[in-house]
Amino acid sequence: MLSxxxxxxxxxxxxxAALGFAAVRFKVExxxxxxxxxxxxxxxxxxxxxxxxxxxxxxxxxxxEAEINCCPPGGEEGIRKLADLLGREFKELSxxxxxxxPKSVALIDExxxxxxxxxxxxxxxxxxxxxxxxxHTIIAAQCTGCELCLPPxxxxxxxxQVLPETIDTWKWKYPVIGIQPVATKDAQHA
Amino acid sequence: MLELFRFPGGVKPASHKQESSGTPxxxxxxxERLVVPFRQSATGAAVIQVRAxxxxxxGQLIGxxxxxxxSSVHAPTSGTVIAVEARPLPHxxxxxxxxxxxxxxGAETWCERTPLDPFNTDPEIVxxxxxxxxxxxLGGAVFPSxxxxxxxxxxxxLVINGAECEPWITCDDRxxxxxxxxxxAGAEIIGRLMGAKxxxxxxxxxxxxxxxxxxxxxxxxxxxxxxxxxxxxxxPAGGEKQLIRVLTGVEVPYGKLSPEYxxxxxxxGTAYAVARAVQHGExxxxxxxxxAGNYGQPGNFExxxxxxxxxxxxxxxxxxxxxxxxMGGPMMGFTLADTSVPIVKATNCLLAMSxxxxxxxxxxxxxxxxxxxxxxxxxxxxxxxxxxxxKSKNFGKAQxxxxxxxxxxxxxxxxxxxxxxxxxxxxxxxxxxxxxxREKVAADTARERYEFRQFREERxxxxxxxxxxxxxxxxxxxxxxxxxxxxxxxxxxxxAAELIAAAQARVQAQKEKDSA
Numbered sequence: 001m002l003s004x005x006x007x008x009x010x011x012x013x014x015x016x017a018a019l020g021f022a023a024v025r026f027k028v029e030x031x032x033x034x035x036x037x038x039x040x041x042x043x044x045x046x047x048x049x050x051x052x053x054x055x056x057x058x059x060x061x062x063x064x065e066a067e068i069n070c071c072p073p074g075g076e077e078g079i080r081k082l083a084d085l086l087g088r089e090f091k092e093l094s095x096x097x098x099x100x101x102p103k104s105v106a107l108i109d110e111x112x113x114x115x116x117x118x119x120x121x122x123x124x125x126x127x128x129x130x131x132x133x134x135x136h137t138i139i140a141a142q143c144t145g146c147e148l149c150l151p152p153x154x155x156x157x158x159x160x161q162v163l164p165e166t167i168d169t170w171k172w173k174y175p176v177i178g179i180q181p182v183a184t185k186d187a188q189h190a
Numbered sequence: 191m192l193e194l195f196r197f198p199g200g201v202k203p204a205s206h207k208q209e210s211s212g213t214p215x216x217x218x219x220x221x222e223r224l225v226v227p228f229r230q231s232a233t234g235a236a237v238i239q240v241r242a243x244x245x246x247x248x249g250q251l252i253g254x255x256x257x258x259x260x261s262s263v264h265a266p267t268s269g270t271v272i273a274v275e276a277r278p279l280p281h282x283x284x285x286x287x288x289x290x291x292x293x294x295x296g297a298e299t300w301c302e303r304t305p306l307d308p309f310n311t312d313p314e315i316v317x318x319x320x321x322x323x324x325x326x327x328l329g330g331a332v333f334p335s336x337x338x339x340x341x342x343x344x345x346x347x348l349v350i351n352g353a354e355c356e357p358w359i360t361c362d363d364r365x366x367x368x369x370x371x372x373x374x375a376g377a378e379i380i381g382r383l384m385g386a387k388x389x390x391x392x393x394x395x396x397x398x399x400x401x402x403x404x405x406x407x408x409x410x411x412x413x414x415x416x417x418x419x420x421x422x423x424x425x426p427a428g429g430e431k432q433l434i435r436v437l438t439g440v441e442v443p444y445g446k447l448s449p450e451y452x453x454x455x456x457x458x459g460t461a462y463a464v465a466r467a468v469q470h471g472e473x474x475x476x477x478x479x480x481x482a483g484n485y486g487q488p489g490n491f492e493x494x495x496x497x498x499x500x501x502x503x504x505x506x507x508x509x510x511x512x513x514x515x516x517m518g519g520p521m522m523g524f525t526l527a528d529t530s531v532p533i534v535k536a537t538n539c540l541l542a543m544s545x546x547x548x549x550x551x552x553x554x555x556x557x558x559x560x561x562x563x564x565x566x567x568x569x570x571x572x573x574x575x576x577x578x579x580x581k582s583k584n585f586g587k588a589q590x591x592x593x594x595x596x597x598x599x600x601x602x603x604x605x606x607x608x609x610x611x612x613x614x615x616x617x618x619x620x621x622x623x624x625x626x627x628r629e630k631v632a633a634d635t636a637r638e639r640y641e642f643r644q645f646r647e648e649r650x651x652x653x654x655x656x657x658x659x660x661x662x663x664x665x666x667x668x669x670x671x672x673x674x675x676x677x678x679x680x681x682x683x684x685x686a687a688e689l690i691a692a693a694q695a696r697v698q699a700q701k702e703k704d705s706a
Contacts, residue, residue, distance in 0.1 A: 165283070175611050
């Protein structure tokens with residue numbers, strides 16, 4: 001009886017020590033699910049989802065507090081990827097958060113800019129350079145097109161420019177079979 | 191005799207070489223306006239070095255190479271730059287990109303040309319010359335040649351590609367027949383740059399005159415390590431990995447490049463351009479273009495880069511029923527939406543098509559998984575699987591099936607009994623994957639910048655708090671000091687009062703003494 005208790009207790013101690021060691025040694029930093037969700041989100045940092053950035057939205061999704069269809073820049077494809085990752089049902093993009101738009105960047109009309117620095121404070125990715133009472137400009141390559149700089153501007157000198165297609169960004173289109181009109185009697189009459 | 195090997199797959203389309211290979215290369219007359227794109231290499235555009243209104247000489251640099259992978263662009267003739275503006279390029283997208291529009295003065299005044307002795311010059315200087323002469327791979331890929339001459343490890347074999355396997359095209363054939371001496375000289379220059387032990391010229395056996403011409407040129411210079419090999423005519427024998435396989439037996443694996451196996455490959459046109467650039471100081475400002483297909487007078491023309499195609503096409507006298515022009519051959523070329531675009535370094539052939547000569551394909555049918563494409567694929571891929579994944583936009587799977595090893599040769603589509611435009615699907619999938627990779631990089635940068643901003647804001651807040659705390663402490667210390675000073679003053683006052691009192695006491699004592 002005693003030996004049985006001792007054996008069980010010893011087993012419990014050994015396993016407990018092993019588990020305790022593993023918990024310290026192989027500790028997972030942060031929530032890997034949040035990282036995975038964050039990798040799918042487009043990192044526009046626009047806040048259209050109602051959270052102050054992509055990471056907070058990812059955290060909210062991981063906790064089950066947020067729906068997966070609140071990210072307009074990610075679009076339908078982003079929602080599909082999130083649905084795949086989380087095993088949730090695909091949902092159409094919810095209209096209250098905005099609509100999917102073509103990729104654009106902000107442009108400051110440098111003639112009108114008064115150098116108030118309000119847009120610099122609003123930019124989530126530090127893509128605006130300038131100083132107080134100095135002209136500001138946008139680093140187009142870093143701009144995510146979040147539109148957060150538009151509302152604070154007191155002189156409305158920032159506009160969004162849709163990025164044009166260039167030879168470097170041009171994509172081959174999905175092959176479609178051209179439908180040839182068949183000459184019918186009706187068509188000939190018409 | 192060199193032992194030859196076979197590459198897997200391949201197809202044998204009708205070669206149609208005789209139509210345009212019979213007549214010598216003719217020099218095309220100078221067009222009224224030349225439109226020279228600044229973007230003429232696979233690695234991006236050159237930096238614009240001219241302004242509208244500037245006079246340029248033939249061979250003058252108008253776009254300089256930037257970075258290790260840059261390639262330069264030159265004025266094809268002397269004249270005046272009348273505009274630097276975006277013009278449509280010969281590209282499947284027909285999108286516009288910056289070009290220099292040059293009005294020739296007809297004098298053809300060369301800029302200063304300095305020949306180099308390639309065998310007594312530092313290889314780095316020769317390499318710089320190749321870069322500054324704007325030489326890119328003329329087989330169609332237009333990759334900067336100076337980059338290819340810089341191999342990370344020892345190059346044992348240099349392969350000069352004269353296979354020209356694509357039907358209808360004969361520009362390399364004519365070049366080998368007429369200008370073999372320069373091709374051989376160029377090959378020797380490249381061979382020396384790379385320290386190659388042997389140079390192999392691969393020519394398809396449907397071009398015996400070209401092979402003989404190269405042989406004669408080699409005979410004259412007594413190059414012991416050079417050899418001309420007649421390779422069996424089988425499309426795509428002119429693919430880099432395929433030709434290397436045939437000539438050396440080395441199979442370059444998935445995702446690897448041939449220099450890792452001690453082999454490098456250049457097109458005959460590139461070798462010719464290298465010889466002109468090094469031995470004569472002439473940059474790449476003209477190339478041979480085949481006019482083949484539905485023409486009355488097909489043939490090969492030496493054309494200045496930038497010549498509008500509309501100015502070149504009449505030389506071949508296209509038939510009236512020509513309905514479209516394809517740049518490149520029937521297997522890998524693309525239809526031009528507009529024939530006013532200029533000839534560029536990548537233009538090897540302008541194929542005129544008509545309904546009669548190239549009947550439109552019958553409608554596409556479902557894939558029956560017959561496996562004909564797999565047997566035809568020279569890269570040992572599984573085209574039907576790639577098709578399936580590309581069609582369903584399952585790009586991850588397509589990459590697992592080595593989509594990026596596809597050379598878009600078109601063998602699979604050629605043999606497909608269901609007439610599926612397979613290559614279109616692969617091109618679609620490749621460009622989608624590339625776009626996604628660009629987006630991923632942009633998203634990662636944005637995340638990093640956003641996180642750094644968060645970190646910075648936190649840090650600023652902490653710094654501000656620390657500053658405030660420091661200030662509060664300072665004020666407190668100051669107050670304490672003031673209090674102390676006050677106290678001291680009070681102390682001082684007290685002593686003063688005591689002194690006064692003492693003085694008063696003294697006065698009082700004196701008064702009492704006096705009155706006493």
